[in-house]
Amino acid sequence: MAELIDGKKISTDIKDELKEEVSKLKAEGREVTLAVILVGDDPASAVYVKNKKKACEYIGIKSLSYELPAETTEDELLELIEKLNGDDTVNGILVQLPLPRHIDEKKVIRTISPKKDVDGFHPENVGALLIGEPGFVSCTPAGIIELLKRSNVEIEGKECVVIGRSNIVGKPMGVLLLRENGTVTIAHSRTKNLKEICKRADILVAAVGKPKMITAEYIKEGAVVIDVGIHRMDNGKLCGDVDLDDVESHVSKITPVPGGVGPMTIAMLMYNCIASVRG
Numbered sequence: 506m507a508e509l510i511d512g513k514k515i516s517t518d519i520k521d522e523l524k525e526e527v528s529k530l531k532a533e534g535r536e537v538t539l540a541v542i543l544v545g546d547d548p549a550s551a552v553y554v555k556n557k558k559k560a561c562e563y564i565g566i567k568s569l570s571y572e573l574p575a576e577t578t579e580d581e582l583l584e585l586i587e588k589l590n591g592d593d594t595v596n597g598i599l600v601q602l603p604l605p606r607h608i609d610e611k612k613v614i615r616t617i618s619p620k621k622d623v624d625g626f627h628p629e630n631v632g633a634l635l636i637g638e639p640g641f642v643s644c645t646p647a648g649i650i651e652l653l654k655r656s657n658v659e660i661e662g663k664e665c666v667v668i669g670r671s672n673i674v675g676k677p678m679g680v681l682l683l684r685e686n687g688t689v690t691i692a693h694s695r696t697k698n699l700k701e702i703c704k705r706a707d708i709l710v711a712a713v714g715k716p717k718m719i720t721a722e723y724i725k726e727g728a729v730v731i732d733v734g735i736h737r738m739d740n741g742k743l744c745g746d747v748d749l750d751d752v753e754s755h756v757s758k759i760t761p762v763p764g765g766v767g768p769m770t771i772a773m774l775m776y777n778c779i780a781s782v783r784g
């Protein structure tokens with residue numbers, strides 16, 4: 506029977522460790538402050554931002570909230586980011602994605618100071634990750650590495666298959682697994698023989714974006730499966746990219762949805778905020 510990797514519990518452990526860090530910083534007279542910017546009224550984004558602010562409150566990080574209307578111009582947003590870049594009391598800046606279509610996301614990401622880019626999206630941080638230099642790492646893949654380590658899953662020498670090549674998850678995930686000495690394959694929508702490739706994986710990370718696409722046919726007996734997807738089904742329940750019921754008897758460990766990867770993303774964001782103060 507598969508062991509469920511409890512992301513909620515592990516993320517709470519991390520947040521409790523970080524809470525202590527923040528207390529120590531406060532004792533040194535240093536406060537941690539995160540500026541959170543939300544543009545428009547995407548309901549999913551509003552929930553994510555609410556959860557990020559809640560985590561800040563739990564840990565003792567001050568959050569500054571900027572909730573801007575959908576009509577906000579690109580220049581107005583860039584101006585706010587520049588202002589926060591120059592504000593020494595602000596340690597981290599997070600612009601919730603996606604942005605309304607009239608705003609150039611890449612330009613926005615490049616405008617955030619790399620030293621305050623707690624999402625790890627700035628090209629300077631992405632480049633640093635690739636060449637193994639210090640910098641902020643994208644929170645979801647960083648959280649997955651933490652989940653694997655804290656669940657005693659060895660990565661070194663293992664066949665790791667990542668399905669998905671996004672800038673936020675797939676690509677940095679591949680680099681992080683490589684940094685841990687995994688043998689990495691990044692598969693994607695144009696990959697041929699996807700099932701065969703996935704079936705080689707000791708560690709399979711599914712970030713496909715399709716509900717329950719990954720069935721037992723994709724799984725090697727005893728594999729560790731990390732499910733990054735989150736989808737709302739017609740019955741109102743959440744599910745991932747992996748069909749949990751179908752694969753459960755074939756895997757050794759698997760993350761549930763919800764309660765797997767999701768809470769880890771926020772814990773790592775909090776980690777990055779504190780790192781930005783410690784320098």
Ligand code: GUN
Nearest residue numbers: 599600601602603624644
């Ligand atoms: N939208 C979806 N995931 C993320 C994330 O990790 N950070 C930000 N800023 N926006 C997102």
